[in-house]
Amino acid sequence: MEIFKLKEVSYSYGKNCVLEDINMEIYKNEILVILGPNGAGKTTLLKIIDGLIFPKKGEIYFKNIKITESLLHSKEFVREFRSKVGFVFQNPDLMLFNPTVWDEVLYTPLQIYDKEKAIKMAEKALKKLKIYHLKDRHPYNLSGGEKKKVAISSILSSDPEVILMDEPTASLDPKSRNELIDIILDLKKEGKTIIIVTHDLSLASLADRCYIINKRILFEGKVKDMFNLPLEEWNLDVPDITKLFLKLREMGYDVDIPINLKEALNIITK
Ligand code: ADP
Secondary structure (H helix, E strand, O other), X not given: OEEEEEEEEEEEEOOEEEEEEEEEEEEOOOEEEEEOOOOOOHHHHHHHHOOOOOOOEEEEEEOOEEOOOOHHHOHHHHHHHHHHEEEEOOOHHHOOOOOOHHHHHHHHHXXXXXXXXXXXXXXXHHHHOOOHHHOOOOHHXXXXXXXXXXXXXHHHOOOOOEEXXXXXXXXXOHHHHHHHHHHHHHHHHOOOEEEEEEOEHHHHHHOOXXXXXXXXXXXXXXXXXXXXXXXXXXXXXXXXXXXXXXXXXXXXXXXXXXXXXHHHHHHHHO
């Protein structure tokens, strides 16, 4: 089932057109990774999907309902939509406005559920991100990585069906990054739909399907089909391990192409 559908969507800031003719489908329970270099329009696209800005041209459907500007002014629709779609911003400072981590994570579930259930959901989300011990801290005094985890918890605590993530691993150390990857895979097992935008090609290892965009859509498909494309020419950050295996393939070796060390080790030990 299609959760979102975008038809010929374009967006400009003033005269600067940053998205042009975007046709995109997002299906239930997939991990969709949207790749593109800096400035490609990825954040703008997520904001459009999240209804924060409205496209200058084109149409968007959420579960077959056409989203119009007037619908986005309907309190009823917005409340329903916000309970189903959660957006983890790239910069967590834009999301944290409560005096404690606990208040932050409890805020949205309290709008939706009774107090007892809201408390359970907030506890579960903090434990999932392994930050329960931070619950009485002021978000302002946390490290960048900790803030990011609070921001993610504050979205997961209301149990949305669709989770939008803008550069989710930025500012996380390697251990936290791997933990987040496991959480994303868990969320998929729970039936969630996850849309990640990033310039970090190695995150594509999570993807059921990828798009590469730079103002327009350059590619749509499976990760394994990306490697015949001029990724570096498109200014994508190709991991060194991928470059090494692409070189081996160029030299005539029949190898699969990994996008991270784990995949490379699997290929070598096979
Ligand atoms: P990405 O997330 O891929 O880095 P963005 O969607 O953030 O790309 O930005 C795409 C382009 O739009 C960039 O050139 C950026 O400078 C410009 N842009 C983004 N937000 C605004 C804004 N609020 N006003 C004007 N220009 C913007």
